[in-house]
Amino acid sequence: QSALTQPASVSGSPGQSITISCTGTSMDVGGYDSVSWYQHHPGKAPKLMIYDVTKRPSGVSNRFSGSKSANTASLTISGLQAEDEADYYCNSIASGSTYVFGTGTKVTVV
Amino acid sequence: QVQLVQSGAEVKMPAASMTVSCKASGYTFTSYYIHWVRQAPGQGLEWMGIITPGGSTTKYTQKFQGRVTMTRDTSTSTVYMELSSLTSEDTAVYYCAREPPRRKYFDYWGQGTLVTVSS
Numbered sequence: 001q002s003a004l005t006q007p008a009s010v011s012g013s014p015g016q017s018i019t020i021s022c023t024g025t026s027m028d029v030g031g032y033d034s035v036s037w038y039q040h041h042p043g044k045a046p047k048l049m050i051y052d053v054t055k056r057p058s059g060v061s062n063r064f065s066g067s068k069s070a071n072t073a074s075l076t077i078s079g080l081q082a083e084d085e086a087d088y089y090c091n092s093i094a095s096g097s098t099y100v101f102g103t104g105t106k107v108t109v110v
Numbered sequence: 111q112v113q114l115v116q117s118g119a120e121v122k123m124p125a126a127s128m129t130v131s132c133k134a135s136g137y138t139f140t141s142y143y144i145h146w147v148r149q150a151p152g153q154g155l156e157w158m159g160i161i162t163p164g165g166s167t168t169k170y171t172q173k174f175q176g177r178v179t180m181t182r183d184t185s186t187s188t189v190y191m192e193l194s195s196l197t198s199e200d201t202a203v204y205y206c207a208r209e210p211p212r213r214k215y216f217d218y219w220g221q222g223t224l225v226t227v228s229s
């Protein structure tokens with residue numbers, strides 16, 4: 001099972017919107033509505049930001065939103081803030097009841 | 111409140127085995143799945159496998175088949191992950207994470223355990 005493909009880095013200015021893509025195959029992202037996204041600050045535990053492609057857990061800012069088209073899922077952060085600077089990972093269930101993470105994207109607020 | 115508390119950092123010799131524990135509290139232990147995820151230095155998150163504490167069913171990613179064993183002790187609400195035949199490539203932070211049954215996402219994570227494999 002290969003990792004899902006994400007851009008290595010994305011940057012934006014405070015207040016801007018950015019989008020992180022997560023590309024897989026029909027055997028993972030495209031085959032299930034089970035994509036989730038995690039925010040990971042170095043040295044801390046990852047935090048769930050989006051699940052079931054578009055849903056936000058309680059307590060997560062509505063500046064974070066998710067979507068999916070075919071084999072590519074996306075995470076959009078609107079109104080970018082300094083605290084959003086972190087690594088972001090997508091995850092999907094895959095065939096054989098396994099799970100696969102994306103390669104990770106470093107978000108920088110410039 | 112839900113907590114997953116992992117065991118402390120370890121240093122292991124090559125070819126040795128390691129065991130990391132993950133003690134759950136604040137919820138019904140047998141009602142949720144536990145996954146193990148690792149992050150090697152400078153690398154991304156990597157899914158290792160899952161155990162269902164209720165029925166003790168396990169599923170491991172092919173990369174670790176034959177080297178990883180996940181077990182649970184319901185009397186102490188603790189899940190264990192053992193990895194054998196360690197090499198320097200197993201140096202990583204290991205996380206346990208909880209999945210609400212059949213929901214396909216990880217809602218709570220342990221604090222991480224750094225395992226260093228070095229001679």
